[in-house]
Amino acid sequence: MPQNPPLAGEDLSDGTSVLIETAFAKVNLALHVRRRREDGYHAIESLFAFVDDGDVLRAERRDDGALTLKIDGPFAAGLDDGPSNLVLRAALELAHCVCPSTSLGNSEGGSQDPLPHWGASLYLTKNLPVASGIGGGSADAAAALRLLNRLWDCRLDDSALCVIAESLGSDIPACVISRTLRVEGRGEALQPLELAGLSSAPILLVNPGVPLGTAPVFKGWDQYDRGALDSSSLRAIITEGRNDLEPSARVLMPEIGAVLDVLAIQSGVELARMSGSGATCFALFETTAAAEAAQRAIARAYPDWWTMCGSLR
Numbered sequence: 001m002p003q004n005p006p007l008a009g010e011d012l013s014d015g016t017s018v019l020i021e022t023a024f025a026k027v028n029l030a031l032h033v034r035r036r037r038e039d040g041y042h043a044i045e046s047l048f049a050f051v052d053d054g055d056v057l058r059a060e061r062r063d064d065g066a067l068t069l070k071i072d073g074p075f076a077a078g079l080d081d082g083p084s085n086l087v088l089r090a091a092l093e094l095a096h097c098v099c100p101s102t103s104l105g106n107s108e109g110g111s112q113d114p115l116p117h118w119g120a121s122l123y124l125t126k127n128l129p130v131a132s133g134i135g136g137g138s139a140d141a142a143a144a145l146r147l148l149n150r151l152w153d154c155r156l157d158d159s160a161l162c163v164i165a166e167s168l169g170s171d172i173p174a175c176v177i178s179r180t181l182r183v184e185g186r187g188e189a190l191q192p193l194e195l196a197g198l199s200s201a202p203i204l205l206v207n208p209g210v211p212l213g214t215a216p217v218f219k220g221w222d223q224y225d226r227g228a229l230d231s232s233s234l235r236a237i238i239t240e241g242r243n244d245l246e247p248s249a250r251v252l253m254p255e256i257g258a259v260l261d262v263l264a265i266q267s268g269v270e271l272a273r274m275s276g277s278g279a280t281c282f283a284l285f286e287t288t289a290a291a292e293a294a295q296r297a298i299a300r301a302y303p304d305w306w307t308m309c310g311s312l313r
């Protein structure tokens with residue numbers, strides 16, 4: 001772990017500077033699962049929104065062509081900083097797309113023939129719980145694509161980054177955009193949405209403190225199509241929207257029921273629901289003061305639960 005990761009915009013002694021991206025936490029305000037596809041993935045209809053807070057990724061150029069990742073922050077422990085990390089996988093995929101003959105190295109001596117242009121030192125501050133339904137790893141990969149697109153001056157637009165993102169994970173194209181979206185397919189069909197009442201909405205996220213993998217939750221879906229998503233208004237999302245993965249996630253992790261019950265009784269709550277494949281649940285509030293009061297009350301009563309308060313972007 002880095003002792004002193006560089007700060008955003010900090011000028012380093014060699015004259016280079018550090019670039020920074022936030023990996024915004026994702027929430028599925030509604031997640032309708034329509035059918036299991038032949039390729040094993042599920043066709044979804046979902047309203048994605050993003051919180052104005054999350055993990056933080058910093059990068060500085062290095063001229064030796066090496067690509068390294070160091071992780072700190074409250075959820076760094078146990079997270080592999082090797083080539084399986086989605087940040088490094090995204091970096092490699094971007095470099096290969098822009099320059100197919102690129103070989104990237106790491107300081108431990110991975111590459112035979114590193115090209116100086118594609119070097120970077122990456123520092124990830126992991127604030128979001130891992131495997132928790134708020135796209136932490138997906139948001140990190142998307143932030144890496146946005147960040148290295150700038151650092152390496154690749155000049156790819158969002159749609160080109162989304163094509164690269166799609167090969168890395170279903171949630172990653174939406175995380176590249178990190179704005180309110182209606183999402184279909186297995187996660188790659190994106191339609192931007194401006195919903196009245198949603199912009200800057202106060203939100204509280206609560207996780208019961210145990211990781212939950214995505215694949216087993218989809219596997220437990222009962223294969224019953226409960227119908228299309230009406231994303232025409234926030235009211236429709238609140239009253240008609242569902243998270244079809246909630247029953248299966250609750251079987252695997254009954255604590256989700258307790259989190260939802262506690263969120264639902266907080267004063268000023270407009271909507272309480274599970275995000276993604278769980279176990280994180282969220283609540284939208286009428287005011288920031290109500291969201292912060294609920295966070296304080298829940299943190300006092302359930303010290304093992306993780307909470308984060310913010311606004312939708």
Ligand SMILES: C[C@](O)(CO)[C@H](O)COP(=O)(O)OP(=O)(O)OC[C@H]1O[C@@H](n2ccc(N)nc2=O)[C@H](O)[C@@H]1O
Nearest residue numbers: 028040041042138169170171172186214215218276277
């Ligand atoms: C539940 C959501 O987070 C909602 O936004 C996403 O649908 C999941 O996105 P993700 O974590 O990026 O998923 P991936 O890493 O692509 O896939 C993990 C596993 O979840 C299952 N999976 C994922 C997405 C999807 N539309 N159908 C699926 O069945 C598959 O078993 C897959 O092997």
Ligand SMILES: Nc1ncnc2c1ncn2[C@@H]1O[C@H](COP(=O)(O)OP(=O)(O)OP(=O)(O)O)[C@@H](O)[C@H]1O
Nearest residue numbers: 085086130131132133134135136137138140171276
């Ligand atoms: N940078 C990363 N941060 C978090 N997890 C990562 C990262 N790189 C790889 N992973 C792996 O990805 C898996 C899923 O983690 P992630 O936090 O993205 O799940 P999630 O919150 O359920 O996401 P989603 O909402 O997209 O389903 C974990 O098993 C983890 O080991």
